[in-house]
Amino acid sequence: MRSEKIVLNETLYSSVKWSKIIKRGQSIKLKALGENASLSAMFYNASNVSERFNSADTVKIQWNAFLGKEKVLFSEMGRVLFSISKDSTDGLLDTLGGISNPRLIKENFEGDATFESCRNGYFKSDRENFLIELGKYGMGKKDMIPALNLFRKVDVKEGSLLELNPRCAKKGDFIELTAHMDVLLVLSNTPHAMDKGEYNPSDVEITIFDAVEFKNEDYTNYSDEAKRGFKNTNRYFA
Amino acid sequence: MTKKIENTIYNEKLKSGLPWSGVIKKGQRFRIVDLEGCQAVDTLFYNNDDFSEKYSPTDTIREQGSIFITTGTKLISSDDNVMMEVVEDTCGNHDTLGGHCSAESNSVRFGLDKRYMHSCRDNYLTLVGELEMSPKDISNNINFFMNVPVEENGHLAIVDGISNPGDYVEMVAKMDTLVLISNCPQLNNPCNGYNPTPIQILIWEN
Numbered sequence: 001m002r003s004e005k006i007v008l009n010e011t012l013y014s015s016v017k018w019s020k021i022i023k024r025g026q027s028i029k030l031k032a033l034g035e036n037a038s039l040s041a042m043f044y045n046a047s048n049v050s051e052r053f054n055s056a057d058t059v060k061i062q063w064n065a066f067l068g069k070e071k072v073l074f075s076e077m078g079r080v081l082f083s084i085s086k087d088s089t090d091g092l093l094d095t096l097g098g099i100s101n102p103r104l105i106k107e108n109f110e111g112d113a114t115f116e117s118c119r120n121g122y123f124k125s126d127r128e129n130f131l132i133e134l135g136k137y138g139m140g141k142k143d144m145i146p147a148l149n150l151f152r153k154v155d156v157k158e159g160s161l162l163e164l165n166p167r168c169a170k171k172g173d174f175i176e177l178t179a180h181m182d183v184l185l186v187l188s189n190t191p192h193a194m195d196k197g198e199y200n201p202s203d204v205e206i207t208i209f210d211a212v213e214f215k216n217e218d219y220t221n222y223s224d225e226a227k228r229g230f231k232n233t234n235r236y237f238a
Numbered sequence: 239m240t241k242k243i244e245n246t247i248y249n250e251k252l253k254s255g256l257p258w259s260g261v262i263k264k265g266q267r268f269r270i271v272d273l274e275g276c277q278a279v280d281t282l283f284y285n286n287d288d289f290s291e292k293y294s295p296t297d298t299i300r301e302q303g304s305i306f307i308t309t310g311t312k313l314i315s316s317d318d319n320v321m322m323e324v325v326e327d328t329c330g331n332h333d334t335l336g337g338h339c340s341a342e343s344n345s346v347r348f349g350l351d352k353r354y355m356h357s358c359r360d361n362y363l364t365l366v367g368e369l370e371m372s373p374k375d376i377s378n379n380i381n382f383f384m385n386v387p388v389e390e391n392g393h394l395a396i397v398d399g400i401s402n403p404g405d406y407v408e409m410v411a412k413m414d415t416l417v418l419i420s421n422c423p424q425l426n427n428p429c430n431g432y433n434p435t436p437i438q439i440l441i442w443e444n
Contacts, residue, residue: 066391142290142375
């Protein structure tokens, strides 16, 4: 059970980057404040950033390319960085599409929205956002990983073809992640890398709940694979 | 120049379970042969002049709109450049999603007692150690000859391989590319038919 005590509540504005260490036992709730939410996330063991989210292990271990409630997000060390403890979006998560870069933003969105023409409303890309935010922790290009995208999903059609699912999160939809290690979480609030049209990612409300001690019943609804991941994680903190 | 075996500048067999590294210069052709069939060849690519630029699985599959590597696939780097282009493929459908096995993921997938077994990540850690690279350089790799179908509901599994003895995949380097290979030692699933086997690596000047 997570705590009801809120330790941080703030808004991640459209197109902006964000980072924070989410402590073991804390939960972070990400709530869409509009109809066009789209976040990209990269995350790391805060105590050893060479341990990081591994999308390949995450989908392979859990036998599914898609993620949702009660799936876990593994590092390459067989440990659980986050569990997806709540999800009102019914699986609007993606590890296939990757992140946007300046070329994609220019190709996919109309308007020449530079800083000179738009000041702080310029069209930022994930790549720029992540490089800047990672730099604050002494990290850089080598630390950019295949990202977790939240509030959008990429379908695999006919066994291989990638398509951005048109469904978006509704206003008020949320995804809640529970940290099982101290996790450095970096977020970029920009359109999905396969999105086109209007550059208008919604603001997202961030709420962090106080840390709890994990109990065995917290793991009940998770798969055997996830449970072994929790064991590996608890071993790390023994 | 005709592409005959005697014209190769490199032609070596790599035994099962072993790591390999080599630089493929711009314009050179690089072939991996699955000698006995149903082997998984875990492969990573780096710009040889700047290892921080590396093969990006997400950029590669998004740009081509498909999760599989086959003839015509351009391997895209994390800096949005083409590293390699696949020009021949007698197998088809090489995997981009499954990543590599490790002691730690084996412990989660197959049981905590499987931690001791040899793995691709051990091979990669050996290579990045020898080359004075960093574990941070190890990202999601391509699994040549590994068969990972994905269903509409996302269900994904590493299933029996479809490569026959002698099947090969061949690429042309578009930049000087460092290649790291782990000839997969996994014994717990059908990625290599529960029986890791040798591969052949060939390089031609173009």
